[in-house]
Amino acid sequence: MSSAPSAPSSGASVSERTPPRSAMARVKAYVALTKPRIIELLLVTTIPTMVLAADGFPSWTLLLSTLVGGALSAGSANTFNCYLDRDIDAVMKRTKGRPLVTGAVSEREALAFGWVLAVVSTLWFWFVVDSPLAALLSVAAILGYVVGYTMLLKRRTSQNIVWGGMAGCMPVLIGWAAVTQSISWAPILLFGVIFFWTPPHYWPLSMKFKRDYADAEVPMLPVVAPTRRVAMEMIAYSVAMVVCTLLLVPVADMTWVYTVVAAAAGVWFTLGCIRLYQRAQRGEAKLREMRLFHDSITYLTVVFAAVMVDPFLPDAWTVSLF
Structure with a gap:
């Protein structure tokens, strides 16, 4: 991913940019990069879609493995978004506490974390969920959010969230594909x-x-x-x-x-x-x-x-x- 402009120097102080010392604080910082509340909303739409596709409850193994894959995929997209938007996040009051602004996670660490989640989620859908179609849709969702919305649309058009929001619609297609192997x-x-x-x-x-x-x-x-x-x-x-x-x-x-x-x-x-x-x-x-x-x-x-x-x-x- 290409790097976004660096955060303004008027943002967090040197002391605020010191990485947290405790392991738990580090874990919390990495979890924050994935934007868990957004992931929760995405998964809310996945489960009902899978139930409708199966005309009843699918197997618990399939259901849980699909949710895990979806969380990893969305976490990857959100982490890349935090990396690319770190300059914006430093300016906005609502987002100035995010890990890349405070220095809780370094830029290199965040970028590596995003790539790891992307690769693991793709392999997870392909081999654990056993759905190549779901894996391809997951990749499309990541690219749509990171490239389509964050890199191309967000800073250029007032309709950014309209077309960029398509990535947030992908969990229903992924959930259906995981059950039926089709759309x-x-x-x-x-x-x-x-x-x-x-x-x-x-x-x-x-x-x-x-x-x-x-x-x-x-x-x-x-x-x-x-x-x-x-x-x-x-x-x-x-x-x-x-x-x-x-x-x-x-x-x-x-x-x-x-x-x-x-x-x-x-x-x-x-x-x-x-x-x-x-x-x-x-x-x-x-x-x-x-x-x-x-x-x-x-x-x-x-x-x-x-x-x-x-x-x-x-x-x-x-x-x-x-």
Whole structure:
């Protein structure tokens, strides 16, 4: 990976850049590079997808090995992201405590760690999960996040998170491939759900930390466009997201339970985006953007929980459109 500009000298002091002495502190620093909270969210979508693909629970061995591979793959991408964005992280208040900014992990160590995770995750999917297709999709996810988003899009376009977010959609394809050794329309629709969910999920966070992104010269849409335009685009993406959830009903023979949950959750979240637009239109100082950010996580969790429950419900409950 090509190196990013070095962090500003006005960042952490020499004492703050001294690597931690204890082994536990070192371990915590390496774990922080992988961004565990992001990994948790990615795995939330993997398990239900695998259950849907298997029409029930897949073997525990397959399930756990796929989750391990997914965590290693996402950890690799996130570590490379921390390495390439270390100059940005040093400027932003939200990220100035990350290991490469404080010096808890050196640049050489982080880069080596990212490569080790990338190689191990690829081999893990190929030989342990026994799915060459999942291994190739994992590599595509790493490249998409590191090269596509971090290196090419993030600093150049306000639509960075839209197209860069495709990497975050890959776990559903990987999970499906691990079970079936193939890709079909059902996982592609789940991919679409996460793709259209990503902007209304991430842009509220960008609104909250607009000044941070502006200081770091990262052109997130909330930095370069009026809040009303951002909110309007969020509404459009949320509607497309709901459409994808409902198209899954005939494609995957989903039941009334999933249908009702997906529709109700979609209306609830879309109304949240509309309320944000209305507050922006009225010029209110408090947009409550972080509430919508947390609601987006709740939405995704609820919809994928419904996906996971659906295969265990009676066939008689399947929605019949014809």
